[in-house]
Structure formats: structure tokens, C-alpha cells
Amino acid sequence: MARPTQPKDMRLIHKISHLYYEQNLGEDEIAVKLTLSPSKISRVLKYARDIGIVQIFVKSPAGIYMDLEEQLESKFHLQEAMIVGVGDEHSPDAVTRAVGSAAAKYLITSLQNGNIIGVSWGTTLSAMVASVPPQNFSNCHIVQIIGGLGSPTADAHVTDLCRRLASTLGCETTLLPAPGIVGSGPVKEVILSDAYVQKAFSLMPKIDIAFVGVGAPTPNSVLLRDGLIINHSELDSLLQKGAVGDIALRFFDTHGQPIVSDLDERVIGISLDQIKAIKRVVGVAGGLEKLAAIRGALLGGFLKVLIVDLPTAKRLINE
Numbered sequence: 332m333a334r335p336t337q338p339k340d341m342r343l344i345h346k347i348s349h350l351y352y353e354q355n356l357g358e359d360e361i362a363v364k365l366t367l368s369p370s371k372i373s374r375v376l377k378y379a380r381d382i383g384i385v386q387i388f389v390k391s392p393a394g395i396y397m398d399l400e401e402q403l404e405s406k407f408h409l410q411e412a413m414i415v416g417v418g419d420e421h422s423p424d425a426v427t428r429a430v431g432s433a434a435a436k437y438l439i440t441s442l443q444n445g446n447i448i449g450v451s452w453g454t455t456l457s458a459m460v461a462s463v464p465p466q467n468f469s470n471c472h473i474v475q476i477i478g479g480l481g482s483p484t485a486d487a488h489v490t491d492l493c494r495r496l497a498s499t500l501g502c503e504t505t506l507l508p509a510p511g512i513v514g515s516g517p518v519k520e521v522i523l524s525d526a527y528v529q530k531a532f533s534l535m536p537k538i539d540i541a542f543v544g545v546g547a548p549t550p551n552s553v554l555l556r557d558g559l560i561i562n563h564s565e566l567d568s569l570l571q572k573g574a575v576g577d578i579a580l581r582f583f584d585t586h587g588q589p590i591v592s593d594l595d596e597r598v599i600g601i602s603l604d605q606i607k608a609i610k611r612v613v614g615v616a617g618g619l620e621k622l623a624a625i626r627g628a629l630l631g632g633f634l635k636v637l638i639v640d641l642p643t644a645k646r647l648i649n650e
Contacts, residue, residue, distance in 0.1 A: 345384065348375075348376065348384055352385060358373055394416050407630070410635045411637075412638075412639070413433055413437055413639075415429045415433040415639065417642075426618045431457070432462040434542065438542065439464075447534060447539050447540075448473045448496075448538070451489060451578065451600075459542065463500070464499070465501070466500050467501050469501050471500055473503070473504040475489055475504070476489075476543075480511035480560050505531050506527075507528060507531040508528060511599060512594070513599060535601050535605055536605065536608070540609070541613065543579060543613070544614075544615055548570060560580075575626075576621070576625070580594075581606070583633075612633060612636070614633075614634035614636065617638075617639050617643055618640065619642060626647060
């Protein structure tokens, strides 16, 4: 005759828990053994967890920061956060390599055949592309989401990044054959009339996942490195308006509000509104010098996923 399974039958609760968790019997096996229904076994196991008879712990190995990632996700309403430990936290190059390598792993595991992938520019994205091993995503399609910035021969140049990534993934790419910023609005209008430029812009609303860098407008930024992107006068104007960061040369303030400027009207590339409309935007950025920029991007809702180094993640959580 079947035994009663009321919660007060503590011996039975312990018995079922022991058989399930320590003897590795399935719920159906326990039901047969104890002449109880599988649904009752399931309810007793849940009760055992609820009252603390069964306590389940997941021990994170070294280099995995699950608790901090959950705090970051909760605080900034992220779909996912990935926190990366860095051997030399004071070396910008080491941070760039570590974050880029982690982003490459995320890219490989998250892509699905048929995805349209948007790519912006920057040194950390270059490190990501360099870390991606050859894959077979022939049905994917890469879209360049901002025109070329800086020297075309630079590793961080977006056209080069898109070509390299497409070659590694074995897929096609649509380039945006235009400079990322031009001298005036009329020049921009002429460029936007080009059929190849229009093709790239037509794909931007269809992007499933975008990988973007987060820039910080500082005198040491890649933006000012060769004087081909913006100059010091334009930088000063952005800072006076409260700019703390940019995604694809679209600037925002500490609260994530877009910065309206003449510069913004001359950029050829995706807008912040279009970025926010993408289902999954992966921010790949690290280093405490980018703390304000990353925070602004998060508060503005531009990022759905963040891949970041450990010290910066801690500051984002604690501030």
C-alpha cells in the first residue's frame, strides 16, 4: 500500500532526496521503488529544496565570475554579461586582447546560420576578429555599419575587420564604401545616393546581432591618433556638450542621451536609434579609462550584451 506523502513525513522526504541526489535514481524509478506517483516524487523534491533539506550549490571555477555577471545584468537590464579576468590589469593592450578573445568565443557560440551580423570598428573588435578560428557560417552575412575611419591599412579599420571576419566565418559581407565622416552635409547627401551605400543601409534594419566597440573621447583616443577622424577643436566641442563615449561615432552623455552636434550630421553610418532597435547588440570594451563611456552606453540602452574586464565590471556594479 502506498505511503502518505504529506510534507510532515520527514523520513520520506529525506529518503526520496537521498535516492534522487545521492543514488542518482530518476523520478520514475523512485516512484516504482516507493510505490508513489511520479508527480508526488516531483512535489516532494521541490519541497525538500524549498525547506533547505536539499541545497544545491554551483561552484564557479577560477576565472568565472557568474555572481558578478548576474549583478551586472540585473543593474543594467542586460540580456547577458561576460566578465573577463586579465593577467595585467594595468596594461591596455592586455585588456584589449583578453576582452577581444572572450568576444570571439561569444561570437562563435551565439551565432546561428542565417544571422545578419553588424560590425563597427575599433582595436578591441580587431582583437576579437583576430581570435576567431575558421568557422563554417556560410549562410550568415556581415554588414559594415559605419564608413571607414582612419587609415585604411589600420587593423582597426572597419572595412578590414569585416573582410577578415567574413573570410574566417566563410560568409559574404556587404561593405559600406564611404568615409565614416565627411566635411559637410551636402557631401554626405551625395555619398548616400550611391547604390552600394544604399545597399548597406538597407540591410541595417535587418541585423540580428551587432558587435560594437565603445569609444571614449579623450586626447589619447584612436579618434585623434592620426588626425583623420576628428580634430582637437571638434573633441573640445563634444566634451563641452557632455560627451563621454560613442558607438560607431555616435556620441552620448553620462546618462546615455545622444549628443546633438554638427559632427553627428556628417557621420555616414548607423544611428543610435537603429542600434537600439537591434535585438542583440554586443558591446566589446574594457579598461577603466572607458568606465564613463561604457556606463553611458548601458544607461542609454544601446547594449544588450556586455563583454568587459573584471576591474571595470566591479566599478560598474559598485558605483
